[in-house]
Amino acid sequence: MSRPLVGHLDPAFVGMMEEIKTMLREVFQTRNEMTFPVSGTGSAGMEFCLVNLIEPGDEVVIGVNGVFGTRMVDVAERCGARVIKVEATWGRIIEPQQIADTLKQSRPKLVAVVHAETSTGALTPVEEISRLAHNAGALFMLDTVTSLGGCAVKIDDWQVDAVYSGTQKCLSCPPGLAPVSFSKQAVEVANRRKTKVQSWYLDVNLLGSYWGQDRVYHHTAPITMNYALHEALRLVLEEGLERRWQRHRTNHEALKAGLAKLGLQLAAQEGHRLWQLNTVTVPEGIDEASVRKRLLSDFNIEVGAGLGPLKGKIWRVGLMGETSTRENVKAFLRALSQLLKESGKRVDVEAVLAAAS
Amino acid sequence: MSRPLVGHLDPAFVGMMEEIKTMLREVFQTRNEMTFPVSGTGSAGMEFCLVNLIEPGDEVVIGVNGVFGTRMVDVAERCGARVIKVEATWGRIIEPQQIADTLKQSRPKLVAVVHAETSTGALTPVEEISRLAHNAGALFMLDTVTSLGGCAVKIDDWQVDAVYSGTQKCLSCPPGLAPVSFSKQAVEVANRRKTKVQSWYLDVNLLGSYWGQDRVYHHTAPITMNYALHEALRLVLEEGLERRWQRHRTNHEALKAGLAKLGLQLAAQEGHRLWQLNTVTVPEGIDEASVRKRLLSDFNIEVGAGLGPLKGKIWRVGLMGETSTRENVKAFLRALSQLLKESGKRVDVEAVLAAAS
Numbered sequence: 001m002s003r004p005l006v007g008h009l010d011p012a013f014v015g016m017m018e019e020i021k022t023m024l025r026e027v028f029q030t031r032n033e034m035t036f037p038v039s040g041t042g043s044a045g046m047e048f049c050l051v052n053l054i055e056p057g058d059e060v061v062i063g064v065n066g067v068f069g070t071r072m073v074d075v076a077e078r079c080g081a082r083v084i085k086v087e088a089t090w091g092r093i094i095e096p097q098q099i100a101d102t103l104k105q106s107r108p109k110l111v112a113v114v115h116a117e118t119s120t121g122a123l124t125p126v127e128e129i130s131r132l133a134h135n136a137g138a139l140f141m142l143d144t145v146t147s148l149g150g151c152a153v154k155i156d157d158w159q160v161d162a163v164y165s166g167t168q169k170c171l172s173c174p175p176g177l178a179p180v181s182f183s184k185q186a187v188e189v190a191n192r193r194k195t196k197v198q199s200w201y202l203d204v205n206l207l208g209s210y211w212g213q214d215r216v217y218h219h220t221a222p223i224t225m226n227y228a229l230h231e232a233l234r235l236v237l238e239e240g241l242e243r244r245w246q247r248h249r250t251n252h253e254a255l256k257a258g259l260a261k262l263g264l265q266l267a268a269q270e271g272h273r274l275w276q277l278n279t280v281t282v283p284e285g286i287d288e289a290s291v292r293k294r295l296l297s298d299f300n301i302e303v304g305a306g307l308g309p310l311k312g313k314i315w316r317v318g319l320m321g322e323t324s325t326r327e328n329v330k331a332f333l334r335a336l337s338q339l340l341k342e343s344g345k346r347v348d349v350e351a352v353l354a355a356a357s
Numbered sequence: 358m359s360r361p362l363v364g365h366l367d368p369a370f371v372g373m374m375e376e377i378k379t380m381l382r383e384v385f386q387t388r389n390e391m392t393f394p395v396s397g398t399g400s401a402g403m404e405f406c407l408v409n410l411i412e413p414g415d416e417v418v419i420g421v422n423g424v425f426g427t428r429m430v431d432v433a434e435r436c437g438a439r440v441i442k443v444e445a446t447w448g449r450i451i452e453p454q455q456i457a458d459t460l461k462q463s464r465p466k467l468v469a470v471v472h473a474e475t476s477t478g479a480l481t482p483v484e485e486i487s488r489l490a491h492n493a494g495a496l497f498m499l500d501t502v503t504s505l506g507g508c509a510v511k512i513d514d515w516q517v518d519a520v521y522s523g524t525q526k527c528l529s530c531p532p533g534l535a536p537v538s539f540s541k542q543a544v545e546v547a548n549r550r551k552t553k554v555q556s557w558y559l560d561v562n563l564l565g566s567y568w569g570q571d572r573v574y575h576h577t578a579p580i581t582m583n584y585a586l587h588e589a590l591r592l593v594l595e596e597g598l599e600r601r602w603q604r605h606r607t608n609h610e611a612l613k614a615g616l617a618k619l620g621l622q623l624a625a626q627e628g629h630r631l632w633q634l635n636t637v638t639v640p641e642g643i644d645e646a647s648v649r650k651r652l653l654s655d656f657n658i659e660v661g662a663g664l665g666p667l668k669g670k671i672w673r674v675g676l677m678g679e680t681s682t683r684e685n686v687k688a689f690l691r692a693l694s695q696l697l698k699e700s701g702k703r704v705d706v707e708a709v710l711a712a713a714s
Contacts, residue, residue, distance in 0.1 A: 001358040001359060001581060002358060002359045005525075005531055006659075007659045008532065010653075010659065039397055039398055039401075039533070040396055040397045040401065040558060041396055041576045041577050041578070041579060042576070042577065043557070043558050043575075043576040043577075044396075044397065044558050044576070047556065047557055047558045071557070074557055075557045077553075078553055078554070078555050078556065078557055079555070166577070168362075168577060174362055174579065174580055174581040174582075175365065175577045175578065175579050175580060175581075176396070176533060176579030176581065176582055196434070196435055197435070198435050198436070198555050198556075199404065199408075199435065199555075199556060200400070200404055200428070200431055200432045200435055201397060201400055201401050201404045217664075218400075219397075219398045219399070219400040219401070220398050220399065220400075220523070220525060220532045221398070221532065222398060222531065222532050222533030222579075222582065223531055223532060224358060224531040224532075224533065224581075224582075224585070225531075225533055225579065225581075225582065228581070296367075302363075302364045302367065307574075
């Protein structure tokens with residue numbers, strides 16, 4: 001990011017734009033032409049997908065099992081959608097059967113779910129949901145903010161029509177851009193709209209002309225952020241997707257083993273736990289906020305708080321991208337062990353660390 | 358920007374957010390509480406102002422004398438506004454009398470103009486337009502993307518209710534953020550809306566809670582971009598606003614003198630020419646595109662092309678922020694002299710450079 005700035009239509013930058021698109025397609029595992037980073041953070045990516053695909057009055061089915069499904073509902077309603085919510089307890093996945101049941105009674109334009117719910121630590125399997133959506137004649141949309149780069153995301157195999165992500169999770173790039181991809185079907189839906197896209201900044205037709213071969217001036221792309229994304233994608237592909245996913249898995253397993261020795265439970269639904277975002281149930285008698293505060297101040301380790309119904313009940317421990325290392329797992333376990341000890345819990349630190357080795 | 362990342366709710370970053378707001382107020386010359394950078398480029402700032410202040414059916418008067426006034430119309434219409442355009446030839450300013458005449462026949466909610474039209478090089482004086490807008494009971498909105506930091510921008514003195522800018526012009530920061538400020542009146546209008554703001558990402562009520570004392574999680578701010586803006590604002594204030602404006606003025610004067618010796622004309626309306634963006638009329642018999650191309654390839658100098666009706670007719674020469682130096686003025690004049698000579702023009706390079714000294 002400290003490379004000198006060039007103009008956003010400079011040939012050097014235009015070449016970089018092409019490389020970013022190519023690498024993004026590889027990371028998303030897609031051949032979608034319409035694949036590029038939106039000039040905003042992950043939530044702008046969510047809004048990009050919804051403003052372009054929804055017109056007032058359209059019916060949309062949205063899976064809600066955490067903060068980001070809830071947010072999708074809000075954004076979709078602001079686009080004029082009639083939203084049908086498919087809800088699950090926070091920490092649990094959206095079951096295909098729930099979607100199937102809903103689709104018996106509605107013919108939505110779009111079915112949308114969050115792949116990896118950062119607020120709860122649950123990973124919803126989406127292949128079956130995608131099949132159900134398409135059988136019902138709907139587009140399928142997926143939030144991969146926290147999944148991309150940390151576990152399998154296969155846009156073409158899973159027939160995802162609209163997908164967005166963020167840069168600051170498992171791509172290990174600073175926040176500021178939202179990689180997105182639209183299938184041909186999604187692009188057609190956007191082209192066939194009767195109404196103009198309500199957002200000029202996020203209009204896929206305008207953005208497609210800027211990021212495509214036409215290079216029609218739209219906005220000034222955040223040059224430096226794109227430098228960062230270019231390098232982050234290069235590092236992801238240098239490691240290899242499969243190897244990167246495995247690294248996230250094994251470090252999650254190590255953390256899980258150490259936590260078990262500490263007598264702590266993971267909060268998300270068993271069998272559907274994220275590797276990159278581990279939600280840990282706060283044990284009885286422990287002040288969760290003060291543990292978080294001391295982790296940050298004394299150990300330089302930031303963990304997230306619970307949100308919504310999980311507020312005060314869980315810690316959210318990220319092992320994302322570059323931070324998913326065995327050293328970090330152990331540093332966290334060592335620090336947490338010490339804080340639990342100070343709170344009067346009996347802890348065998350050596351056994352905890354051995355379990356995570 | 359190469360400083361280590363911290364979390365977006367980290368106390369260290371929260372402190373920086375406060376400093377950014379304080380410095381932005383100083384640069385905008387305002388005491389508006391609602392002053393912060395939107396997490397998108399300048400055009401997202403434009404959209405921020407319009408989506409929050411306009412509801413479907415609202416009447417809006419917009420001055421159109423270049424690309425960015427044209428864009429405002431597009432964005433406002435996507436918000437459901439009934440737009441009344443006040444037009445001027447590209448290169449000329451919006452005259453207060455035009456606004457006065459328009460306001461005889463309409464009672465708009467908002468009057469909006471572009472301060473410094475980057476596409477034409479004209480600076481529209483806005484104090485009188487602001488007075489006319491308020492007398493008609495309207496809010497006054499101003500685009501300061503290219504003016505902020507390069508010439509006087511006085512939000513409180515001029516009673517501007519909604520203003521947006523960009524980081525990559527005269528603030529000399531990479532592109533990626535859009536500083537904005539709303540007066541109390543504008544915030545009230547946004548609070549009293551009957552309909553939800555159509556953009557979740559740009560909703561001032563949600564953003565105000567995130568950037569205000571509540572720190573309610575909204576989106577993840579682009580941390581690194583905010584580091585950059587923090588440093589850029591610090592440098593602007595270290596130089597001092599008045600001194601910075603004078604620097605832009607004197608380098609513009611130097612360029613103008615050199616161009617005059619070259620027999621070239623400035624294209625924008627006399628008496629209302631921008632110091633930071635100089636539009637130069639392409640002389641007869643010169644291939645404007647090939648001059649631009651050679652400036653970039655042979656001299657490492659990028660100048661902008663004409664847009665819209667000015668396509669092929671002008672060069673747009675930026676002297677913005679850190680790049681507004683006498684050395685850059687001379688380097689450009691030297692390079693342009695050589696290219697004009699090669700095209701068969703008679704040029705006295707020494708006299709051109711002496712005029713710019």
